[in-house]
Amino acid sequence: MDIYSYYNDKLAASPEEVFAVINDDKQLKNIFSILKEIEYSTKGKRSKGTKFRVTLGVRDKTYRFRNEITEYVHNRRIIMKTRLKQGVITTLFNVEPRGGHSELTVKSSIESSMGVKVFAMTVKPVAKTVMNKEMKKLEEAVRNLNLK
Template sequence: MDIYSYRNDKLEASPEEVFAVINDDRQLKNIFSILKDIQYSTKGKRAKGTKFRITLGVREKTYRFRNEIIEYADNNKIIMKTRLKQGVITTLFNVESKGEYSELTVKSSIESSVGVRMFVLTAKPVVKSVMNKEMKKFEEAVISEN
C-alpha cells in the first residue's frame, strides 16, 4: 500500500550530482528539517546490507526507525526497508538521466496487514504534506550545488 510518491523529471543536474546529495548524510540533515540523526550499526554507510537508525522530528514528536539498505547501485538507486510496529516500509530512491535533466523518483509503500490500512489512511496526508515541503528544499539544494 503506497504511503508516499514523488517524481521530478526536470532536475537541472546530472544523475551523479543528484545522487551525491542523496548519498551525503550531512547534506541530508541540512536539507531535511525533519531528519535529526542517522546512526549506523554497520561499517559501510552505503551498500547492500547497511543497517542504520534514523531519528525524525515531526510536529514536535520524535520518531526512531530501524533501516536496512536492501539494494544499492552507485549514482542510480537505493532501496531500503524500515521496520515499524505496523509493518515494513520499503522506500525507493531512483535517479535516471533524461537528456539534459535528471529524473528523481522517491516511493514508499508498506506491506499490508490487518490494521495497516487505517494507519496509512491516517499517516499518508501528514507524510505527503511534510515530504513535499522537504523534497522542494532537496530540489533547491541540488540545483544550488551546480
C-alpha cells in the first residue's frame, strides 16, 4: 500500500547532479529539516546491504527507524527497507535523464495487511504534507546547483 509518492520530470540538472544531492548525508540534513541524524552500522555508506538508523523530528516528536539499502545503482537508484513494528516500508529514489532535465521519482509503500492498512491510512496524510514541503526544498537545492 502506497504511503508517499513524488514525481518531477523537469528538474533542471543532470541525473548525476540530482543523485549527488540524494546520495550525500550532509546535503540531505541541510535540505530536510525533519532529518536529524543518520547513523551507520556497516562500513559502507552507500551500497547494497548498508544498514543505518535514521532519526526524524516530525511535529515535535522524534522517531528512529532501522533501514537497509536493498538496491543501489550509482547515479540512478536507491531502494531501502525501513523496519517498523507495523511492517516494512520500501522506499525508492530513482533519477532518470529526460532531455536536458532529470526525472526524480520517490515512492514509499508498506506491506499490506489489515493492521498495516489502518497504520498507512493514518500516516499517509502526515507523510504527504511533511514530505511535499521537504521535496520542495530538494527542488530548490537542485535549482541552486545551476546558479553556482
